Amino acid sequence: MxxxxxxxxxxxxxxxxxxxxxxxxxxxxxxxxxxxxxxxAVKSIKSNSVLDLNLNVPITDRNPSFDELDIIFDLNDQVLGLPEILNAIDKASKNPDIKGIRLRSDFIPAGWSQTRSIRNALLKFKNQGKFIYSYSDFLTQKGYYLASVSDSIILNPVGVFELRGLASEVLYYKDFQDKYGVKMEVVRHGKYKSAVEPYLENTMSEANRFQIGSLLTNIWETLRDEIALERNINIETLDFLINEDKIGTLDNALDENLIDGLGYETDVENMINVQLEQQENDKVNFISVSTVNQSISDYNKEIKDRIAVVFAKGPILYGEGTKNIIAQGVFVETLKELADDDWIKAIVLRIDSPGGSALTSELLWKAIEEVKKSKPVLVSIGNVAASGGYYIASAADQIFADPLSITGSIGVFASLPNMQGLTKNLGINSETVETHPNAIGYSIYKPISEEFKKQTKKSIESTYYTFKKRVSEGRNLSDTIVENISQGRVWSGKQAFEIGLVDSIGGLQETIEAASKLVGIENYNLIEYPRFDENLGSFLTDLSISLGVDDLFNVFLSNFKKSEFMKLTNQSPIDRLQMALPFEIKIY
Incomplete structure (x- = not known):
């Protein structure tokens, strides 16, 4: 039963x-x-509205896709694209019914360059005579940098305030390799090409320490100067307060004019009511980023001229390519399509990449050279366009970078995993049979031979020479100058501008405006590329981002970088020669 x-x-x-x-x-x-x-439907905006700008959500360089399912599952504003944020702030600044912004930037999950672009948009908003009030439960350093543009910064009475300067941490794996029998065979070129240094040493080299220190100092000076300007604080005073740890408490931050008050979100709403000349307990009409963007249509069917914005994000690998991987397949095809489209008047290539495959970088460089025969190509460097990312950028007619961007790293290396020690400890032995002495070339189960190392070194030298030639011709710089600023050295966007690696300081919006001026058009539609299949799978991928699934993976591998994990387990012969950042950039 x-x-x-x-x-x-x-x-x-x-x-x-x-x-x-x-x-x-x-x-x-x-x-x-x-x-x-x-x-x-185009949404109308009520009088006395306030844009509710909550930036405590994942922020992507490109607007999230598959809007239909976002609406069905009410996920609007759960993942925000940088273009839609900037667009909403710009529209709000021009709409007389929108009086101000309530800002939340406790722990803005965006890069420094993206954060500065948003900050600049907020400054333009303020210059229209509108207010910005900021409330936070706590303020990280990046969140405070953004909030410093506000008319008033209110922090929770038991919150946390961070302003301590910049630091970068590099992990070293030599002891790990010795202990577990996993060794990276390294061939490199360049004084600063220290992407492979963590495999060879237990401590940081002076060259690497110098370049990281120079980069951090230059970026900090930009952050410090801009914070000091908006908060009306002397630059030397701000550095002194941080050096002497004088702002470790909320009371100290308040006394030193870094914040304006301690309170709650309701207090900020009351302040906004006063600003709007409403009763204290009246409900403020807060509107979202998506509501503002839907209030005015961005696409005009009557306008035929278009500017294409091509987003290239992630490591550079050989293959087809995705939203988060740059590869020759989809990107070369996209560039060919744009070259043949007469309505596309200019192309803006937005690069956010630490580099990767030397071969793929060359294929993309060539594709840009071909497109330039029919229309201009301008590059906007996002948070980073280094090594292979800069190799691609060097083909452009003009390059724009934010002062907080990271670029350069002109150098080449190869890192090949050798698992012989590990497999021997596990009782696994490898035997080979060859028709010729070097038939096997490279195997993860044996140390690389001197002949193979010699041939790899020749390939690296040849690729490095080509890299420098691309930069020299693309940037109109002498071979001597290029050599002096190469060798794998990384630069901030501000430094890159000073040494001639970029043409102008500016973000994505400034690059688009420069493209329109270059081709002589005032009215145009922006079209985003590449176009990927938009389906339930891609929607779920975007959803996983909003739920922080990728962050969980990053936390799981926090003591062993995900990028290094992939190198050990997924080394492709095509991608052996690497143009990549000399260290993982994490600026705290």
């Missing part, structure tokens, strides 16, 4: 689950179809 009860319960449960699955699927299809059939 119990068997039949359990059997029937199991069958009933299965059919119930299937029924729910099909019901939800039909709801999704129906809802999606209705959205596709009837375009989003």
């Amino acid at each position: 119990n068997f039949f009860k359990n059997f029937l319960a199991s069958v009933l449960g299965t059919f119930t689950a299937l029924g729910l699955f099909f019901a939800i699927t039909l709801m999704l299809i129906s809802a999606t179809a209705s959205i596709i059939v009837s375009p989003l």
